[in-house]
Amino acid sequence: MRIIVIGGTGLAEQVADALHRAGDEVTVIDTEPGRESALAKVGLRAIYGDALVSSTLEAAGALKADVLVACTRSDEDNLLISLLAKKRFNVPRVIARVNDPASDELFNQSWGVDALVSPATSLVSMIRPES
Amino acid sequence: MHVVITGCGRTGRALATRLDAEGDEVTVIELDETAQRGLPAGFRGRFVPGNGIHPRVLEAAGIAQAEAFVALTPNDSANIVSARVARDTYRVPHVLARLHDPAHAAVYTELGIATVGSVQTTVNRLIQLLHHRTLEPHQIFGNGETLLVRSRIPDYLAGRRVAEFNVPGEIGVVELSRAGHSSIPEPSAPLQDGDVLSFIVAAVSLGRLRSFLGGKWS
Numbered sequence: 001m002r003i004i005v006i007g008g009t010g011l012a013e014q015v016a017d018a019l020h021r022a023g024d025e026v027t028v029i030d031t032e033p034g035r036e037s038a039l040a041k042v043g044l045r046a047i048y049g050d051a052l053v054s055s056t057l058e059a060a061g062a063l064k065a066d067v068l069v070a071c072t073r074s075d076e077d078n079l080l081i082s083l084l085a086k087k088r089f090n091v092p093r094v095i096a097r098v099n100d101p102a103s104d105e106l107f108n109q110s111w112g113v114d115a116l117v118s119p120a121t122s123l124v125s126m127i128r129p130e131s
Numbered sequence: 132m133h134v135v136i137t138g139c140g141r142t143g144r145a146l147a148t149r150l151d152a153e154g155d156e157v158t159v160i161e162l163d164e165t166a167q168r169g170l171p172a173g174f175r176g177r178f179v180p181g182n183g184i185h186p187r188v189l190e191a192a193g194i195a196q197a198e199a200f201v202a203l204t205p206n207d208s209a210n211i212v213s214a215r216v217a218r219d220t221y222r223v224p225h226v227l228a229r230l231h232d233p234a235h236a237a238v239y240t241e242l243g244i245a246t247v248g249s250v251q252t253t254v255n256r257l258i259q260l261l262h263h264r265t266l267e268p269h270q271i272f273g274n275g276e277t278l279l280v281r282s283r284i285p286d287y288l289a290g291r292r293v294a295e296f297n298v299p300g301e302i303g304v305v306e307l308s309r310a311g312h313s314s315i316p317e318p319s320a321p322l323q324d325g326d327v328l329s330f331i332v333a334a335v336s337l338g339r340l341r342s343f344l345g346g347k348w349s
Contacts (some may be wrong), residue, residue: 021137050208050232052208052235052238053234054237075184075212076184076206076209077208078206079208086239087241102182102187106185106186106216
């Protein structure tokens, strides 16, 4: 599968690395400059750029991607990246990370989000499945 | 009018203060609780601490009853997200947002959100002041490619005809004010001392229009 992972976080990097090892074709858009070479060293295709500008997503191969993971530290960035990926590039599956559980309810189809990962909410629901 | 503003920096504060002074009901949302101290002493509006992208914070600010929403945080993404939520989820009739990075303009346009671009507005104004000193634009279209300017016709141009100012693709005379009366002049109409003409002009042709007004046609 062709996968784009966006974010300068450890999580973005770990996800990208694991998928790459599993045989997927992974491109990372790093939103923090200077780390592309470290990612390239482990064999990942990495570009640095502003993912809110569609030319960056296009350069990462958004037109042909099967999955896009919006995994930055900013909820608003993740929402907009998801929206661009879905609306402009028609990426079949868009997965977004939620940083602040107060943003949970925003992460839905109206922003192009097919699935969300919200660590705090997931942990709470494991402890209190009813809440 | 109830106006909800996100961002209590210089611009947010100034707008909130002005609206409050003009009798509007203002609520300011700001992440930094200490920013409330920046609001002036007699400010009658409300201050809601929190992130303006979060529905609960917007609701606490009374977004459901707001007639206008203005996103003025330093973060373009937060401004776009909160503006879209205000418009689409809470049906706020007037939604405006500040745009910092002109590279993000396409996202705002795609979502149909009206923006006030700090960089673009400042650059346009500076170019006006530097390049077009004698021609004060009344209206700037697009990114400044086309302008509407008005200029008083000096005595040495009396007798020239409107058509002499028309250059296809560059300059067009669209209006003539004479003795307090405005009209759309015939190309053959002769000009008089004291006439004021409105020109639609391409930014690249401002120099040419300035030459015309200086009496130079070559």
